[in-house]
Amino acid sequence: MVKRNQTLLTEFVLLGFGDLQDFKILVFIIFLIIHIMALTSNALVVVLVVLIRSLHSPMYIFISQLSLSEIIFTSNIVPNMLWLILVGGGRVSIAQCIFQFFLLAFPTMAQCLLLASMSFDRYVAICKPLHYAAIMTFGHQVQIVSSCWLVGFTLSFILYVLLDSLEFCGPDTINHFYCDISPVVELSCSENPSVELVTSVLCFSLVVCPFVFITTTYITILHTILKIPSTTGRQKAFSTCSSHLTVVCLYYGTLGSIYFFPPNKSSLNINKGLSLLYTLVTPLVNPLIYSLRNQEIRSVINKCSCL
Template identity: 65%
Template structure:
């Protein structure tokens, strides 16, 4: 039957994780705990960077923006995920589904660009330390961050507008817990060539260009570090980059496994597992990496809790 003769679809059925039977409440509780922990950890990073003078540096300014990306990202996906777990699936309108993807795309693009900005900051700090203050001025930092967010909103908007022009009819089932570009293109009964072209023109440069810049800067950083004569100096230089490098590997590893090298269609459960890692675990993992491996942030956390204990003591 010609798809054009079928009734127009106005809602999608998100299957979520299917029927979890007796494990529904357990999975819901576990995911909710991780989600709340991720929100609290990222909010804590933003607050600490904002109120602690010793953290008023470019690296921590970029880190706070990274945490803001994680908050927007996980707040868009996880509530729907939790709702689908309780309901065993649910319907969302086509407009809401496409809007959810747009709100997914904005922080994803911004985060890719912010990770590149952070690598540039580390490159200047290690390879050109005498010029660091003059290069990484606050106006320069603000320009870089603003550019990341503007590109995030603008490039995601191009994909959103191309998807909003598609028509849907016939099958309306999405075997996932959020609306992504692949099932939206797959379910369309109109031509998707333009939307696919726009998506490719946005996605590949956004993922590959920052990653290429990060690789290039770290090659230069490693070459510079190896020239440091003392082992103490080399260790200190490596320690300032290790947290960022771990986050880059984790983020791009999960991102590429979902979008660049996705599992086959018969491995939908693997795709869902990777998506859970990407949308739920990674937003918690990133602030923990910086908190556990960074003496400045650990010191700020200790001072914050000491201040709270003193404040409670004076109140009583």
Template identity: 55%
Template sequence: MNGTHITEIILLGFENLHDFKYFVFFWFLVIYIVTMTGNVLIILLVLTSYRLRSPMFFFLGHLSFSDMLLTSNIVPSMLHVILSEGGIVLLGGCITQFFLYGASATTECLLLSAMSYDRYLAICKPLHYTAIMDLKLCFYLVIICWSLGFAITLIPVFLMQSLWFCGPNVIDHFFCDLGPLLELSCSDASIVKYEVFIFSSLLTVIPFVLITVTYVYIFLTILRITSTTGRQKTFSTCSSHLAVVCTYYGALFAMYVVPSRGYSLNINKVVSLMYTVVTPLFNPIIYSLRNQEIKSGNEKIHICMQEKPIKPKFWIHMRKEKRDTEWIKAKLADIEDRNRRNNMKIRGVPESIQQADLHTYASSLFKALHPDLSDLEIAIDRIHRLPKLSYLLEQIPRGLYEENKVA
């Protein structure tokens, strides 16, 4: 690199671990493996599961890839620093690590904003959702997020080419963050600091304001839903994203609010761990636990992997169950006794509308088609997709079957 005196950077990592370094190394290694496995699993589910072919899961796949890039850039070198009780990195490699870290973090921030806009359209504008959030817009948003993430991070990297690094060459951290790296410069780094402050402020505040405004509208829309079940189902479609946003911005704000000098160096390392290690781990866990589509897709993969030939005893048991004619007669009588005057089938609903969004979609559809129903409360008990043969999945969308109660 032109104009540099030092060519190597010493990372101190976590000092005074001594006998605990193997224990710390083991746990960080486990976290890294779990993080990579969880994010790879989500990407595979999004690519292979037909139920997950919607804009929200399209963005989720890119969010998981961004987490994998962030984690793979930081954790392997951090594990080496822990075992060696310090590490030596080339100055060019240190700047490259910062570039990948900044690009993935910026991209993740923008992707969370795109996902919040997707949730806003799905809940607040359900009738226009498929027309607005089509495949073309999804690709445009993803390309913009990745392009801005890498392009904006390139600016301080180019500006750092003109800095003069003459020593010392020691960073009291476990990775090459921008602040400790600029402290090693003997030349004036104020231009780089101002540029980073301006762009980081814009890329943090603007997406945060956008996410906040969209969720204000989402909460207001949810409060207008009369039934408790409808509110719960609608909120469940955005609760996973909201939890990820709180985790991401909580760690991000703590990382830049706490002091960066003196006694707070250890605090900065802990907060950096939350942002670079724990947050990528929580994202797949949150979506796996709180999202029904991800859970069902995961169960299907697990069932396919564990599938075994059916034993003859099972068929004998099924024959015995089929011989229970009294149960079948009772079931048929129960079906015939039901009042189905308020049930209906809705055809032509795009497959991109998720199961959890069907309640909001149907309610908005009724209000748009029948303005006289504004004074009439319609309680949707159940709504689900009609079954369809597998060879028809790529053709016309499945219809909806709905059971209503009119008050």
């Protein structure tokens, strides 16, 4: 564990959503219901993929890992957010704040890599179908998934160590409902430009590079699909990619709007709304997209519900 230097501040103030007055109980109940539904749906996907033998294919294994990352992510952010809604803001120790960011960055980075891995899986399935069984063996699946989690953990831990080395002298207020890296670095009084440099490099590598890889992969996939002579064949190929593309667009749309367009003072409420969409709604929507658009998962759910 990194030893913390003496600082003038030991706590941050999270403003949350401000004073909701008479609406805080209603907002709390709505957000709690969404959170429970998100946890339940993602946990259901993980359990089904683990227990149902017909779902032991690369695509479903990747889907289960996405759901696992959503469980870690939303369990880290939403409970504290619900508490801030009830009390109208609150204090958090600097150590807890930095650790919360670590638990935010870890599944986020892993999910970016998992989405890129899923695009590679679709590329092999559509562009090199005769080699699919040889390339996407169970051993290779385990290596890919393990690498995604390991790289996400390692790079997130590097960011954690860098943030843990900073000193904070004031001000102490974060106008948000969770501890993100930008406001934490802005509140630091340490002269350490390497933190911002390393942060920028890691975020670019783990967010932009997978997105470029996904885009390039799907351009190749689209080119291959358009060469398929039959309409039925093209539709079947498109259907195997549609769920993944929908999740990629939703995920990177919200992620990019939050981190690549830094908010100014006049747009903080918009940024909070986008962050709310990213931390609360997206974890619920993603498993619904896969279950509603995937015939095999729907059939498994129907069979289980009939038992």
